[in-house]
Amino acid sequence: xxxxxxxxxxxxxxxxxxxxxxxxxxxxxxxxxxxxxxxxxxxxxxxxxxxxxxxxxxxxxxxxxxxxxxxxxxxxxxxxxxxxxxxxxxxxxxxxxxxxxxxxxxxxxxxxxxxxxxxxxxxxxxxxxxxxxxxxxxxxxxxxxxxxxxxxxxxxxxxxxxxxxxxxxxxxxxxxxxxxxxxxxxxxxxxxxxxxxxxxxxxxxxxxxxxxxxxxxxxxxxxxxxxxxxxxxxxxxxxxxxxxxxxxxxxxx
Numbered sequence: 666x667x668x669x670x671x672x673x674x675x676x677x678x679x680x681x682x683x684x685x686x687x688x689x690x691x692x693x694x695x696x697x698x699x700x701x702x703x704x705x706x707x708x709x710x711x712x713x714x715x716x717x718x719x720x721x722x723x724x725x726x727x728x729x730x731x732x733x734x735x736x737x738x739x740x741x742x743x744x745x746x747x748x749x750x751x752x753x754x755x756x757x758x759x760x761x762x763x764x765x766x767x768x769x770x771x772x773x774x775x776x777x778x779x780x781x782x783x784x785x786x787x788x789x790x791x792x793x794x795x796x797x798x799x800x801x802x803x804x805x806x807x808x809x810x811x812x813x814x815x816x817x818x819x820x821x822x823x824x825x826x827x828x829x830x831x832x833x834x835x836x837x838x839x840x841x842x843x844x845x846x847x848x849x850x851x852x853x854x855x856x857x858x859x860x861x862x863x864x865x866x867x868x869x870x871x872x873x874x875x876x877x878x879x880x881x882x883x884x885x886x887x888x889x890x891x892x893x894x895x896x897x898x899x900x901x902x903x904x905x906x907x908x909x910x911x912x913x914x915x916x917x918x
Contacts, residue, residue, distance in 0.1 A: 670700035671702050677704075678708035682712040691721075701740055703739070720754050720757055723757045727761050730768060731768065734771070740768065744764055745787055763806065765810060766810030767814075788814065794807050801831055804830070808834065812837070812840060820851075826838040827839050835870070839861070855880070878894050882894065882912050883916070886916055
């Protein structure tokens with residue numbers, strides 16, 4: 666079906682979308698996203714009305730885009746155009762922002778970051794939303810998107826939220842940092858993870874401290890960090906100390 670869509674004209678794909686039975690429509694939308702031909706994306710652009718379509722269909726489209734293994738800049742542009750300046754259901758808006766992050770990350774993995782204006786536009790969309798987000802639940806969504814995007818220039822922003830945010834925000838920010846390759850885990854990142862694990866500035870939840878320790882142990886660990894984590898484990902509850910000990914053993918192997 667996808668191969669057929671590759672060679673179909675826009676009007677044919679659009680007719681297919683408009684005439685598909687309701688129960689088949691999500692399948693056709695997913696297939697059109699997977700095809701990623703100029704005609705199929707243009708047809709989707711004309712067909713999908715984010716102000717009218719049911720939330721389930723819009724989320725199906727966004728999930729299909731987010732999980733596309735080799736997305737194009739045109740697919741990212743389509744998602745951004747559909748999200749831009751519209752009053753959307755909260756679930757659709759959140760799914761869309763996380764999908765934008767996923768698309769940016771995959772385009773960058775294909776070495777297309779610098780070649781696609783859409784990547785810059787997508788990153789600015791996420792960062793603009795993060796700047797105005799007030800509730801922790803909103804901040805978490807934008808941090809999830811940044812974690813998906815894995816843009817090195819956003820690491821300082823993630824560090825700030827990791828150290829200063831409430832527990833849910835801290836957890837998501839550290840998890841986003843964990844996704845970055847070792848070469849992007851700088852001495853500044855490691856210093857922040859030490860402060861979190863050893864609670865130098867304030868108290869952190871156990872999950873946050875463990876995630877910080879994992880970064881220190883997984884990303885080319887310094888001997889002193891290993892020693893200090895083992896020493897600190899003596900003061901932690903048995904389950905947490907055992908987890909850290911196993912992490913150190915795996916690192917040594």
